[in-house]
Amino acid sequence: MKITDKINMETIIFPLQAISKQDVIEEMLNHCISLDYLTACTKLKNDLNHREKIFNAASGRGVAYHYNVSVEVNEIIAVLGISNKGIDYQAADGLLCNFVLLILEPKNKLNQHRKLINLFQGLINNYKIKSKLLEAQDKKEIFQTFLDWENSNLNII
Numbered sequence: 001m002k003i004t005d006k007i008n009m010e011t012i013i014f015p016l017q018a019i020s021k022q023d024v025i026e027e028m029l030n031h032c033i034s035l036d037y038l039t040a041c042t043k044l045k046n047d048l049n050h051r052e053k054i055f056n057a058a059s060g061r062g063v064a065y066h067y068n069v070s071v072e073v074n075e076i077i078a079v080l081g082i083s084n085k086g087i088d089y090q091a092a093d094g095l096l097c098n099f100v101l102l103i104l105e106p107k108n109k110l111n112q113h114r115k116l117i118n119l120f121q122g123l124i125n126n127y128k129i130k131s132k133l134l135e136a137q138d139k140k141e142i143f144q145t146f147l148d149w150e151n152s153n154l155n156i157i
Helices: 021-034 042-054 112-124 127-135 139-152
Strands: 058-060 063-069 077-087 097-105
Touching (some): 021 063
Parallel strands (some): 063 097
Antiparallel strands (some): 058 063, 077 097
């Protein structure tokens, strides 16, 4: 699996309009509906908000991960939201989250999300890449950054 197998021009939300964790979840799930990945999102929204109360999605360094299983998806899907202003996830490091990754996977293919998260962390932990993503003007530039990173790290992927 490559990052660009799951995150592409359609699955990038830039800029995120949301200003709170709950708004981020709703915006990302509505985006999934607009892409015909989902037909409804009420249960998923409730599940994700409940999971967020138990386990903070913020991993630190300006990144948050939301994950859940969905009966509506046949393969793992991912939506990446980028907020230049950042969203307060009450992260342990005190930083606002600029990057929010939502991953939904089917019940019959559990734990694929871990590989995608590991790939994303490899990309986003690179300070130059993170800066380039925050300085991007549009989704095309963001996606090209992903492609360039993959091409320069073929031995890692």
